Amino acid sequence: MAVKVMIPTPLRAYAGKKDSVEVAATTVAEALAALTSQFGDLKKHLFSDDGRLRSFVNVYVNDEDIRYLQKDQTAVREGDTISIVPSIAGGARA
């Protein structure tokens, strides 16, 4: 299935300056794997060393947060849009 992955501004430099990338996938996991296979420098900003999506990386399929669907196993269909939306977090030393 051809799906569009929307690239947030802070990651565009690592995706050939594109604001969206088309990939072939049947799940969110496949789409993100295809994306990071094409643009390897994205991987460390999306995933932690254990291979999980970083907690401040939010992924939506057509405006639905995948945390409330089947997470990275959420199915995607032809023409779906996957959006990567940041959370912003930080703070002083504990």
Added chain:
Amino acid sequence: MSGFALKIAKELIHRIHAHGVETYPHECCGALLGSDQEAGREVLDLLPLANRRDDSPRNRFEVTPDDVRLAEKTAREKKIDLIGWYHSHPDAPARPSEFDREHAWPWYSYIIVSVQKGEPRDTTSWRLQDDRGAYDPETIEIKA
């Protein structure tokens, strides 16, 4: 030296300071709206936001994805861009912590103001390095 510089009007720095004083001893946070061109990066407006970490606001802040989308929409309406974030460190240095680094996004400018006993002190700005290993300091150029 990283070579990064961030222009910002004095009035906007004062507004960031005022926000940090208003929320003290809790961390404040907000969006930096402006432009990022060949000639440089400049903050042109701010969008103060609510700190969503109401479980630990004295040393943590969070901007939810809905608030990020609001900041992007606000920037679009003003025909400028979302270029970064500001937050305060109450009674702590204006330097990124390990927690800051672990949660940072590249490209954005991160302004930090140290608010000591209710008074704004050092104000610094930072950009996460490509390998996420550390931050590069960003020189704040204050415009009158």
